[in-house]
Amino acid sequence: ILNVEQSPQSLHVQEGDSTNFTCSFPSSNFYALHWYRWETAKSPEALFVMTLNGDEKKKGRISATLNTKEGYSYLYIKGSQPEDSATYLCAPITGGFKTIFGAGTRLFVKA
Amino acid sequence: NAGVTQTPKFRVLKTGQSMTLLCAQDMNHEYMYWYRQDPGMGLRLIHYSVGEGTTAKGEVPDGYNVSRLKKQNFLLGLESAAPSQTSVYFCASRLPPRTSGGAGYTGELFFGEGSRLTVL
Numbered sequence: 581i582l583n584v585e586q587s588p589q590s591l592h593v594q595e596g597d598s599t600n601f602t603c604s605f606p607s608s609n610f611y612a613l614h615w616y617r618w619e620t621a622k623s624p625e626a627l628f629v630m631t632l633n634g635d636e637k638k639k640g641r642i643s644a645t646l647n648t649k650e651g652y653s654y655l656y657i658k659g660s661q662p663e664d665s666a667t668y669l670c671a672p673i674t675g676g677f678k679t680i681f682g683a684g685t686r687l688f689v690k691a
Numbered sequence: 692n693a694g695v696t697q698t699p700k701f702r703v704l705k706t707g708q709s710m711t712l713l714c715a716q717d718m719n720h721e722y723m724y725w726y727r728q729d730p731g732m733g734l735r736l737i738h739y740s741v742g743e744g745t746t747a748k749g750e751v752p753d754g755y756n757v758s759r760l761k762k763q764n765f766l767l768g769l770e771s772a773a774p775s776q777t778s779v780y781f782c783a784s785r786l787p788p789r790t791s792g793g794a795g796y797t798g799e800l801f802f803g804e805g806s807r808l809t810v811l
Binding site for chain 1 (some may be wrong): 722724726731732733734735736739741747749750781783785798799800802803804805
């Protein structure tokens with residue numbers, strides 16, 4: 581079973597703070613990595629799909645980087661807003677079939 | 692454009708009862724998945740299917756069975772419900788990956804709205 585670790589488990593920040601979280605995964609047989617944003621009482625939605633070592637993706641104030649050789653990805657949020665409060669999930673894809681998620685980082689942004 | 696639809700949205704069962712959750716997708720996706728959401732554990736994969744007529748076990752398959760008789764539908768069955776199966780269940784689907792990754796690969800999951808199951 582693929583071991584996917586996300587840290588921290590939860591994070592409380594003030595509005596305007598910048599923050600980042602980590603997703604660690606086994607680097608062997610890497611295919612792609614997905615980041616999802618999951619708001620309470622809703623379904624997860626894809627944020628980024630990353631495939632290449634050194635990849636950097638950006639969507640508004642949120643960006644992500646990928647290091648496939650050492651097996652980690654960082655998600656950054658610049659100037660956090662209350663609407664960024666959600667659980668952020670990562671899911672590395674190996675072998676193309678299973679999609680196994682990390683336990684997620686739950687972000688709380690206080691106004 | 693319905694995407695991924697799960698039925699029922701809510702259900703309360705007594706221990707030992709059986710039930711089936713239905714997932715339907717209209718995006719012609721090959722791969723379909725059933726996950727359960729538990730506090731502090733994110734999403735855990737129960738079973739998945741890579742095509743019509745095929746199923747495979749995920750991380751937590753015990754107590755569940757699945758069937759994929761039609762490409763657009765993926766059914767999750769509980770033969771004898773237990774309180775430990777109280778959870779929110781999510782179905783998801785996606786296209787198969789290309790033969791290699793690289794630029795242009797997407798393959799992200801599209802989720803249903805979830806089904807909340809309570810077993811008393």
